[in-house]
Amino acid sequence: MSENTDTITLAAIGDLHVTETSHNRYRDLFAEISDNADVLALAGDLTNFGKAAEAELLAEDLRACSIPVVAVLGNHDYEAGDADAVCRILTSAGVTVLDEQAIVVKGVGFAGVKGFVGGFGRGELGAFGEDAIKVFVDESRNEARKLENALRSLRTERTVAVLHYSPIAETVAGEPPEIFPFLGSSRLANAIDRFDNVKAVVHGHAHRGAYSGRTPGGVPVFNVAQFVVEPAFGRPYALLEI
Numbered sequence: 185m186s187e188n189t190d191t192i193t194l195a196a197i198g199d200l201h202v203t204e205t206s207h208n209r210y211r212d213l214f215a216e217i218s219d220n221a222d223v224l225a226l227a228g229d230l231t232n233f234g235k236a237a238e239a240e241l242l243a244e245d246l247r248a249c250s251i252p253v254v255a256v257l258g259n260h261d262y263e264a265g266d267a268d269a270v271c272r273i274l275t276s277a278g279v280t281v282l283d284e285q286a287i288v289v290k291g292v293g294f295a296g297v298k299g300f301v302g303g304f305g306r307g308e309l310g311a312f313g314e315d316a317i318k319v320f321v322d323e324s325r326n327e328a329r330k331l332e333n334a335l336r337s338l339r340t341e342r343t344v345a346v347l348h349y350s351p352i353a354e355t356v357a358g359e360p361p362e363i364f365p366f367l368g369s370s371r372l373a374n375a376i377d378r379f380d381n382v383k384a385v386v387h388g389h390a391h392r393g394a395y396s397g398r399t400p401g402g403v404p405v406f407n408v409a410q411f412v413v414e415p416a417f418g419r420p421y422a423l424l425e426i
Contacts, residue, residue: 192290194344195220196408197421198227198388201260202242204235210242214249217421223289224251224421226279227388227408228258228298228348231270239270243277252289253279256296258348258389282346286334292426293338297331299349299387300324302369309365328371335379342426345376347387354397355407356390367393377401383426395422 195217200210217224231238246253261270271281280287282296302309302324311321327349335343350356350368359367367390376382377399385399388409395416397405407413410420 192222192292192426193220194223194225194384194424194426195421196225196227196386196406196424197410197413198348198386199229199258199391199409199411200226200242201229201232202238203232204237204241206238206241208245211245211248213420214245218248218250221423222251223292223294224249224253225294225344225346225386225408226253226255227346227386228256229260229388230255230257230274231261234261234264234266234270236266236269236273239273243273246274246277246279254282254287254289254294254296254346255279256282256346256348257298259298282334283330284334286337288338288340291340291342293340293343293381294346295331295334295338295343296346297327297334299331299347299351299372300327300369301349301366302371303365304353304368304370307365308370324369324371328369328375331372332375332378335375335382338381341381342383343379343381344426345382345385347372347385348389350387350390350393350405350407351376351385352397352399352405354394355387355405356393358392358394359390373399373401376403384424386422386424
């Protein structure tokens with residue numbers, strides 16, 4: 185744990201994909217993280233199918249975590265159509281599920297949303313043509329708006345953005361280029377770059393992506409999907425000094 189009161193150590197991990205057979209799968213890991221960090225951020229796809237039973241198993245393991253935990257949901261957490269139950273169960277285990285709210289922990293602000301697809305840069309899909317396309321793009325814009333509003337609500341000198349989908353193409357590199365538009369959206373980066381106090385962004389989703397990159401405004405971005413982090417560091421979570 186950080187000894188410097190001006191710096192916190194953030195542990196971040198995404199894509200846990202807890203199933204109904206994942207009994208105690210992460211309990212020891214969360215205890216280990218509690219010894220090594222001040223705050224834990226969970227970057228979505230916490231369950232495999234968004235089932236309440238899966239969330240209950242994760243909540244049970246999270247009770248081994250003795251540090252504050254913030255989280256966002258991922259696309260897998262919506263699969264069963266019961267995302268509200270997943271949030272409720274995680275909240276009962278002491279997790280702050282970010283989306284419509286932001287939180288300050290140890291002097292550092294945390295804001296987050298799931299995010300959505302849409303593409304990056306010149307490849308970003310625009311709201312033109314069929315109504316279905318406009319609805320699709322509006323969902324991407326809405327997630328970016330929620331993130332921007334949450335970031336604006338924080339007055340901390342240091343803020344971390346927690347996402348599931350990526351805000352940049354750099355950290356999804358390694359995935360097939362054909363699916364890049366389904367891994368994130370530049371609209372999230374646009375929201376982040378409006379604020380000078382955002383010191384880091386963590387996300388998951390891209391299991392074969394790259395670990396680090398930067399927004400166009402220079403904010404460090406880290407893909408903390410456990411499948412990316414473990415080969416790089418020999419542990420499934422990233423440690424960041426904020």
